[in-house]
Amino acid sequence: MQGKNYRLIKLVSKIIIYSLVILAVFLSLAPIVYLFITGFKEPDLTFAIPPVWKFTPTTQNYREVLTTTNFSKYFMNSVTIALITTGIAILLGSLAAYGFSRFRFRGKFWLKMSSLIPQMLPPIVLVVPLYVLFNRLDWIDTRQALVVSYLTFTIPLSIWMMTGFFDDVPIELEEAAMIDGCSRFGALFRVSLPLAVPGMAATAILAFIYCWNEFLYAVILTGRDARTLPVIITSFMTNKSILWGRIAASGSLVLIPVIIFALLAQRYLVRGLGKGAVKG
């Protein structure tokens, strides 16, 4: 009798746990799925109440997005800016992270924390003076202006995450290599770096996504030439009307790479964000 009761309780709690988890997954994904579906609806179906779920999908919104806005050019802008920024940030960030992970010195904790300050600065604080600076350099509406702006948050991010990943590589491995005649630099490149590659990839993906998603700098510092995709999405909101079909289509196009990347790196992303601080 006792055992039967116990099994029943276990079953019920299992059902509750599973339904709550599934509810969480549903709530996380439903809005995004709705966005994707809206992208394939005829514009006059967008606002149909009750909502229409059965309809013949149309690529009209996508065609309009791709033909009316020079989308491929802005796509290339987004990709190039995010790639260059990520490359520089990973290089500088990994070096610094290695320094934080492998050496003990006075004031290390606060130096590491202060590297987060640029990340804490609200973009709204920096965007006006950056505009003035780039105006003097004649860099307004260029890709390099955005690369420089994005370094302010990608470098701190990579220092933070890479420190955690280097901490995971046992220092003994490097010491062994150095005893065998490797220089410290050699030990870094031959021993620690290869072991930290998955973490580095996750960091790069996160930095890329941050640049890809950025809006405020992009909308203020660029004009016709260097625009990135988030700005293009908002260009479908005009004074007269909001073109929801096109917003949904372009929004979906922007989200697809993000979702793929996030799924690829998910295991390391969370670990990296957490580790940086929990271990000294």
Next chain:
Amino acid sequence: MALTQSRIHWTFRRLLRKFEPAFYISPAFIVLIVILLYPLGYALWLSFHTWTLRTFKQGIPFSDIQNYTQLFSNPDFLNSLRITLTFVILAISIELVLGMGLALLLNQDIKARGLMRALILIPMMCTNVVIGLMWRLLLNYQYGLVNYYLGQLGILPVEWLSSPQVAMWSVILVDVWNTTSFVALMLLAGLQSMPDEPFEAAKIDGASAFQTFTYLTLPFLKPIILVVLLWRFIDTFRIFDVIYLLTAGGPARVTETISIYVYRYGFQSFNLGVAAAASFIMMIIMLIFALLISRAIGKEE
């Protein structure tokens, strides 16, 4: 002779060793400082000058601390400070509670945990612009899905974005949707790295689930909770994109956070001096809070 040479060599080696960390760490810091020095300096300078569309052609007059004093008697600015703090506190508390619940759920012995974790992660990666617009459509009073399905459940339609009483909660709702997964996954990582022994001991001693949670789980998670708090604080305090696209600070300024306020002053009324002063005040408040959280993290180590 040979001795001095080796001594010089030795001193040099020691010096080199002492500065070795600098070799790795300084490039990143130098680049950041070079990028930030001018903008921060210029913003500071601006905050002590009167820069408006009227003044900037004929030289910009020095205005002492007038921008700052003006701000503290400006009801809109004080309103934006209050709105920001309300948003930060409410959003983070709800996210921490929900995130903890979700983390504890995912920490149970469930199948396909990896897949669930991956799917739940997606909202936190999404482009803010898309999130803002997507929710603006979902929460639309007349055509939004949320009101329609609430109607099916017999709930009257809510003016999510246009009612001054509700708009703040809608903004919080969207932020909770966006980042609870981040909180949950960080806490889950913490839960999974905890040692088993104390929990087994507690079980043997007959501790209730609640006791185990408050006396074992929470203290173990404290360092990671502080890190989550730091990240969430940084992001909620300066929130801009989502609110800008969702409500643009309205209705009647009930969702006008400091970032939106600065944006309005800087780019709509082009009063850059005041905007810079406001953004400096914002930065200082932020750094103080971040410093306090960092100190707590430092103590944990």
